[in-house]
Amino acid sequence: xxxxxxxxxNATAADPAKIQQELQPILIQGESVQRAFVFVRDQVVFTDRxxxxxxxxxxxxxxxxxxxxxxxxxxSFSAETAGFMDTDAELRVWVGSAQEPIKIEISRGVPIxxxxxxxxxxxxx
Numbered sequence: 127x128x129x130x131x132x133x134x135x136n137a138t139a140a141d142p143a144k145i146q147q148e149l150q151p152i153l154i155q156g157e158s159v160q161r162a163f164v165f166v167r168d169q170v171v172f173t174d175r176x177x178x179x180x181x182x183x184x185x186x187x188x189x190x191x192x193x194x195x196x197x198x199x200x201x202s203f204s205a206e207t208a209g210f211m212d213t214d215a216e217l218r219v220w221v222g223s224a225q226e227p228i229k230i231e232i233s234r235g236v237p238i239x240x241x242x243x244x245x246x247x248x249x250x251x
Contacts, residue, residue, distance in 0.1 A: 138233050140164040145171055149178065152192055161244050163232065170230055172244050177219070179228075195221055195228075197248035202227075205242040208234040217241060 145162035146153070149171065153159075161172040167187050169180040177200075179193040202220040204227075215238040218227035232238055 138164060139236050140169070145169065149180075152178075161241060163230075163236065163241075172241070172248075174248070177245075195219070197245070200245070200249050203242075203245050203249065205238050207238055219245070 140162040142159040142162050145164075146159040149159065153173065154175070157173050157175050159171055159173050163170045167182040169178075171178040171180065176197060177195045179195075181191040181193070183189040183191060199221050200219055201222060204218045206216045206218075208215045213234055215232045215234065215236070217230040217232060217238065219230075220227045232241070
């Protein structure tokens with residue numbers, strides 16, 4: 127992850143096997159991490175059953191907030207690729223009847239199309 131990405135808070139791809147080990151205490155039996163993206167301390171994780179947002183809080187990051195969204199609750203989603211002058215792409219996910227989407231900025235070079243495909247696979251099947 128580059129310094130500018132860290133300062134902007136943009137996500138970069140992470141090793142799914144490493145994230146699988148980190149999240150083992152909250153994953154259900156048989157659930158597997160498909161893709162994962164890491165911010166400075168936070169994570170967006172795509173498993174075969176849900177999206178998990180990991181928000182590490184406080185100075186030490188020992189306090190952790192996990193937000194889980196089953197794919198069945200996603201009503202709409204969109205992805206915007208980085209343009210010529212843009213430094214990041216953006217993923218938007220609408221959940222239930224919420225008016226505003228959850229927005230995730232993703233660094234240039236991270237395959238936003240793959241993220242979109244993972245969400246599509248689980249939401250549309």
